[in-house]
Amino acid sequence: MNVLFILIPVALGLGLLGLAAFLWSMKSGQFDDLDGAAWRAISDDDLPSEDKK
Amino acid sequence: MGFHDRDLKSFVTAVGDGIEHIDLAVEGVRCAGCMAKIEKGLGTVPGITRARLNFTNRRLAVEWKTGELAPADVVEKVAQLGYRAHPFDPGAVAGAEAAEARRLMKAMAVAGFAAMNIMLLSVSVWAGNASDITPETRDLFHWLSALIAIPAVAYSGRPFFESAFHALSNRAVNMDVPITLGVLLAVGMSLVETFTGGRHAYFDAAVMLLFFLLVGRFLDMNMRRRTRAQAENLAALKGETATKVLPDGSTRVVPVSAIDPGDRVLVAVGERLSVDGIIETGKTEIDQSLVTGETTYAAAGPGDRVYAGTLNMTGALTVQVTAAAKGTLLDEVNTLLEAAQTARSTRLALADKAAGYYAPLVHTAAALTFVGWLVAGAGWQPAMMAAIAVLIITCPCALGLAVPAVQVVASGLLFRSGVLLNSGDAVERFADADMVVFDKTGTLTSPEPTLVDPDAIPAETLATAGRLALSSKHPLAAALKAYATAPMPGATEEPGQGVRAQIDGVEYRLGSAAFCSASPDQVGEAERGTHSLVWFRKGDAAPLPIAVEQGLRRDAREVIEKLKERGLGVMILSGDRVEAVDAAADELGVADRRAGLKPADKIAVLEDLSRQGRKVLMVGDGLNDAPALASAHVSISPVTAVHLSQAAADAVFLGETLMPVVTAIDISRRARRAMDQNLWFAALYNLCAVPVAVFGFVTPLIAALAMSGSSVIVTLNALRVRLMAGKLEAPRQ
Known part of the structure; x- marks a missing residue:
């Protein structure tokens, strides 16, 4: 069962990574406009030039 | 409307580095194409550093280098692209609500993370309990669960703990009281089990409960913010601005929030007043229909008092802005409004009413279990365990979601059919209504001549x-x-x-x-x-x-018939003259009508009706209706209503027709049925679960299954309300 001492920290670490990623994406405003994001993905060719950089 | 002659400086905020920012509410954005067109179009204007359209709330944020262009140029450019943009008052954008939503979202994320990881450990323990887990490994898993659960509960549980504490300190019980108690007891007992090397820890149940409830609350919050954003956009589209006369004699258009008592404002012909004040110069006729319900115009000259919401018909005016003065119509309205709103705050929402029955019952059951096991000869420790198990398994996950889940679905449906809710529990009150009281001017009649x-x-x-x-x-x-x-x-x-x-x-x-x-x-x-x-x-x-x-709205008669079909009484209360009211009421076939009423008279009629046991839905738009809207059982205003009335009403409906009133009632009645089903289901669930817990058969596995199972069923039932979307009376706007 010694493998647990590696697997549990790995599982927790991955979970925390996910949590951190979510909190980061929330902070950077990615959840502010969910409808818009869906449409932007479709029309990526005619986005304004500053977004293409 | 030419914006080029308007000075929009008051709407601009500086964001630093020589960059200025303006928020605009944009009309007519329907698809991704519009979004790209506007952003790209603005991107080519020299000086503009950023243009981003938020498709969810139809707001456009534009930034540019200070001095390179004026804010009016931005509006003009958007107009050239074919859209109408209206400047957004930076003071009106709600910051507190956004912060609250973020807090909920973070709490939900933390609870979700914790629930997943504890479940990972718990499932291993349950499997191990059935096979050959060593007590040492189990203890290790329990300790790990505790290490995750305690900070997670402390963080994610705060919205519930705070609300429960607030209710208790007001000597009331709301749904958050049993939730808080359940979570804290579950965590506390599991800690004791962990310390003593016991078999049963309920960390997973406690954290999962929080996670489910937070998801429900977050969705509710999101719906409400969406509604609020739409209402704010409408306020911007209505252009709640005033033309302020600066000390040097020049004029500037400013948001109403930037006007102080003592300022002087110019009111052009055909403009709606956005402030209360006294006329300094100019003579005119004033259309007061939105304020008093009267349809005849009143002559006004220097020294006369004018109110926000009235329409300046014939002559340009300079108005000196006043603070709320004593002994005026507005003062009377405000006093009545305050009284009505105090009375309203004592009204119990359905969920809290359910909690009022539920909490004492469950807590008595737990106490009886404890006593019962003691009498039966068990030690106080197993007796305590059984009692706490009762509290955990009855922990009101289904009950806590029963009403909010339906509210979210119903307010989403209402939103799509053009009804914006101000308060979440309005749904259940709309369903209760058995009488509809209409104001005449601007409500039954169309606001446009x-x-x-x-x-x-x-x-x-x-x-x-x-x-x-x-x-x-x-x-x-x-x-x-x-x-x-x-x-x-x-x-x-x-x-x-x-x-x-x-x-x-x-x-x-x-x-x-x-x-x-x-x-x-x-x-x-x-x-x-x-x-x-x-x-x-x-x-x-x-x-x-x-x-x-001001003719009747084109579907007014149809709406009244539909209301009667649904068994609702209909009545007209108006501030207008008898002949005008009679003419409208006869055409609509409404026998119950009163004319020439003052705001206080309207309230008196409503109180009389409520003494007779009627639950009144008030529909009105004028300033004189505001107190009645606040004191009625439930109320709704057209979007053309004065600001005060919209704030006092439970809901606002969009569009030219009255049909949303019927739709609101239909959806709410359907939602109310789903709420009742959910509450009965929660009661049935407890009826089955409590005996199991009383006799000490509850294990963490059973608790987790029962809890998530009941939550899912309640949520699915709430989603069934959506099925009626196709059968609604009103076409989608």
Whole structure:
């Protein structure tokens, strides 16, 4: 069962990574406009030039 | 509307580094194409550093280098692209709500993370308990669970703990009290188990409960924010601005929030007043229908008091802004409004009512279990365990979601059919209503004037008058605008008098009786009845009076019939004159009508009705309706209503028709049925679960299954409300 001492920290670490990623994406405003994001993905060719950089 | 002549500086905020920022509410954005068109179009304007359209709330954020362009240029550019943009008052954007939503979202994320990881450990323990887990490994897993659960509960549980504490300190019980108690007891008991090396720890149940409830609350919050954003956009579209006269005599358009008592504002002809004040200079007639319900115009001159929401009809004014003064109509309205709102805050929402029954029952059951096990000869520790197990398994996950889940679905449906809810529990009160009380002016009647008898006027005349009307800002001209498409070339308006144009040497005039030089005899003959008159004159021909009135909304009669079909009583309470009210009520087939009412009279009628046990739905728009809207069991306002009334009402409906009132009732009744089903289901669930817990058969596995199972069922039942979307009366707007 010694493998647990590696697997549990790995599982927790991955979970925390996910949590951190979510909190980061929330902070950077990615959840502010969910409808818009869906449409932007479709029309990526005619986005304004500053977004293409 | 030309924005180029407006100074929009008050709407601009500096964001640093020589960059300025403005928020605009944009009309007419429907698809991704619009979004790309606007952003790309603005991107090509030199000086603009950022243009981003938020598709969810239809707001455009634009930033540019200070001094390179004026904010009006941005609005102008958007207009060239084919959209109408309205500046957004930075003071009106709700910051506190966004922060609250973020807090909920973070709490939900933390609870979700914790629930997943604890479940990972718990499932191993459950599997191990059935096979060959060593007590040491189990203890290790319990300790790990505790290490994750304790900080997670402390963080994610705060919204519930705070609300429960607040309720308890007010000597009340709300749904958060049993939730808090359940979570804390579950965690506390599991900690004791962990310390003593016991078999049963309930960390997973506690954290999962929080996670489910937070998801429900987050969705609720999101729906409400969406509704609020729409309402804020509407406020911006209505242009709640004022033209302020600066000390040096120049003028500037500012948001209403930037106007202080003592300021002077200019009010042009045809403009709606956005402030209360006293006229300094200028003479005019005022349309007070939105304030008092009266449809006849009142003459006003220097020294007279004017109110926000009234329409300036005939002459430009300078108004000195006043603070709320004593002994005026507004003061009376405010006093009544306060009293009504205090009375309302004591009303119990359905969920809290359920909690009031539920909490004592469950807590008694737990106490009896404890005593029962003691009497049966068990030690106090196992007895305590059984008692706490009762509290954990009955922990109101299903009950906590029963009402909010339906509210979220119902308010989403209402949103799509053009009804914006101010308060979440309005749904259940809409369902209760058994009587609908309408205000007349602006509610049953359309807020825009219409022709009394379009057939009596030759079509050609009507078309010409319509073309002239297109060049007029006068409110009554709106009635004629529908009959023409292109304005008359070279038409000029003389404010407060009328419009004139020359075509082939013939002069056409549209305006007041004097402007069209109608003789006193003609005027005397035409001015009968309740309507207003617009005069039309072609060359030297005799002037022709065109009667204009605020006609009934086109579906008013149909709506009243539908309400009656649904078994609702209908009544009209109006501040207007008896003849005007009678005419409208007769046409609509409403027998119950009262006219000439003051705000206090309206409340008295409503109180009388509620003493008779009627649950009244009040529909009104005027300032004089605000107290009645607040004191009625439930209330709704059209979007054209004055600000105060919209704030006092439970909901606001969009569009030209009255049908959303019927839709609101239909959806709410369906939602109310789902709420009742959910509450009964939660009761049934507890009826089954409690005996299991009382006799000590509950294990963490059973608790987790029961809890998530019941939550899912309740949520699915709530989603069933959506199925009725296809059967609604009103077409989608």
